[in-house]
Amino acid sequence: MSRTRLYGPLKILSYVVLLLMLTAMIYSFVMALTYWGGIGV
Amino acid sequence: MRYRSQSVAYWYFAVAMVLFGLQVVFGLLSAVKYLGPDPLLYILPFDVTKVIHTNLLIVWVLTGFMGATYWLVPEESRTELHSVKLAYVQLILWTLMGVTAVIGYLFRYGTGNKLLEQPLPHKLVIVACMLIFLYNIGMTIRKAGRFTTTEGVLVLGLLSSAVLYLPALLHYENYTVSIFYRWWTIHLWVEGVWMMIMGSFLAYLLIRLSGVDREVMEKWLYVIVGLVFIAGILGTAHHYYWVGVPTYWLPIGGFFSALEPLALVGMAIYAYTAIRRAGLSHPNTLALHWTIGSAVFALFGAGLLGLAHTWPSVNRWTHGTLITAMHGHSAFYGAYAMIVLAMITYAMPSITRTRNDVSSTLGFWAFWLQVGGMFGMTLSFATAGIGQVYLERIVGLGYLDTQLKIQVHFLMLILTASIFSVGVGLFIFDFFRRAPRAEVLPETEAESVRAGGAAPPEPAGQAAR
Numbered sequence A: 001m002s003r004t005r006l007y008g009p010l011k012i013l014s015y016v017v018l019l020l021m022l023t024a025m026i027y028s029f030v031m032a033l034t035y036w037g038g039i040g041v
Numbered sequence B: 001m002r003y004r005s006q007s008v009a010y011w012y013f014a015v016a017m018v019l020f021g022l023q024v025v026f027g028l029l030s031a032v033k034y035l036g037p038d039p040l041l042y043i044l045p046f047d048v049t050k051v052i053h054t055n056l057l058i059v060w061v062l063t064g065f066m067g068a069t070y071w072l073v074p075e076e077s078r079t080e081l082h083s084v085k086l087a088y089v090q091l092i093l094w095t096l097m098g099v100t101a102v103i104g105y106l107f108r109y110g111t112g113n114k115l116l117e118q119p120l121p122h123k124l125v126i127v128a129c130m131l132i133f134l135y136n137i138g139m140t141i142r143k144a145g146r147f148t149t150t151e152g153v154l155v156l157g158l159l160s161s162a163v164l165y166l167p168a169l170l171h172y173e174n175y176t177v178s179i180f181y182r183w184w185t186i187h188l189w190v191e192g193v194w195m196m197i198m199g200s201f202l203a204y205l206l207i208r209l210s211g212v213d214r215e216v217m218e219k220w221l222y223v224i225v226g227l228v229f230i231a232g233i234l235g236t237a238h239h240y241y242w243v244g245v246p247t248y249w250l251p252i253g254g255f256f257s258a259l260e261p262l263a264l265v266g267m268a269i270y271a272y273t274a275i276r277r278a279g280l281s282h283p284n285t286l287a288l289h290w291t292i293g294s295a296v297f298a299l300f301g302a303g304l305l306g307l308a309h310t311w312p313s314v315n316r317w318t319h320g321t322l323i324t325a326m327h328g329h330s331a332f333y334g335a336y337a338m339i340v341l342a343m344i345t346y347a348m349p350s351i352t353r354t355r356n357d358v359s360s361t362l363g364f365w366a367f368w369l370q371v372g373g374m375f376g377m378t379l380s381f382a383t384a385g386i387g388q389v390y391l392e393r394i395v396g397l398g399y400l401d402t403q404l405k406i407q408v409h410f411l412m413l414i415l416t417a418s419i420f421s422v423g424v425g426l427f428i429f430d431f432f433r434r435a436p437r438a439e440v441l442p443e444t445e446a447e448s449v450r451a452g453g454a455a456p457p458e459p460a461g462q463a464a465r
Helices: A003-038 B004-032 B046-077 B084-106 B120-144 B149-164 B175-210 B214-239 B249-259 B261-278 B285-307 B312-318 B322-351 B361-395 B399-405 B407-432 B443-450
Strands: none
Touching: A003 B004, A003 B407, B004 B046, B004 B084, B004 B322, B004 B407, B046 B084, B046 B120, B046 B149, B046 B175, B046 B322, B084 B120, B120 B149, B149 B175, B149 B214, B175 B214, B175 B261, B175 B285, B175 B322, B214 B249, B214 B261, B249 B261, B249 B285, B249 B312, B261 B285, B285 B322, B285 B361, B312 B361, B322 B361, B322 B407, B361 B399, B361 B407, B399 B407
């Protein structure tokens, strides 16, 4: 397989990473909103 | 690109971008743990996510350095790389090492030595990769018989990085001795020889982007490297405060690390002067943004924010608090992440089948969201750190009580880290939407494409090569 053909799978991998980043962001927002009321200030 | 072998840089940059994205994921997971009860406590505890976050940083930045070197050396020495095959073997070994190390950390397979957690087999692979890399670069330069000052500083930086990794191979039972030698690798990398690597990339980019006389730029590069060495080597002692070593390290660390910002001031002036002389006429304005941004942000994060807490009488209060995280994030991002992103942005029109949009709106959004987000993250860490120092070190509250009081700053951190993450995501998306280019362009066409002009369609016969 030529190296340029590796581009396709790598592009899919990059989308998976972008999806993981989005998931981590949503998770952190959910946690931030969940605990907002519990801040001990 | 002028030389076919330069295309190897694309794959290094691609791996670096994937790892950069993952680093951000583990950074967010680490930050959110400060907000309250952690649902992932028994799956991904803080010590695991933080180790993966910092190790991915080191690996992706080094991958970027290697890719940028494989791009730069053929152009500076005006020849093809000695062995493209070796470069790919090195990349495969390096990636396998990185991926298996991260999987290992998930199961707590590591040495526990902060920032050098890689197990011994992984460390040996790192040494092998560095040897392959240096051999390939050395043979390329030898074959060409052309060795520029920019290349010289770069190779000296890379060679010294490899040598300074050797103390990391040793294991010490005594914690003080272990810390003492750990900084021979980590400090002398990031505040010593990596600055040489950054300086040479900066010089290369400024020469290409501003068109300023090479002789002048390279002369100043020597001055900057000299300043790095004068201050950086003994500046290591700012990591020796209160770790169990004799007290004479306090004034040595204070004095020499206070001098460290000089080199960064020099770099910022260097970049500003070059652009002031030449103007912003280069069409690849996005690469210019990343280049100047790196010099300025490094001065802010590594220089000023480092100076802010490096003196022993200040550091006795701030040592090991979130003030260190404030400095660490902005320094690493400005000095190393941004210079790698600058090299990628500069090379992108040549190594990809890009359209006539190298300085795309998407690229500028990626730049400003990252810079703005990181600035906000730095302020969040700073405000949290100041509160922590006051409550914990002066008022005398316990660690966990203090964390409850400063939680609000972590809401700000999550918000600004999300802005930063969107910027990183856009950069990754912008990079991967362009397919790699396999063919060499004629000299004039290469210049035009690098400057942001339209690229010709790739011939069908060459696309499959």
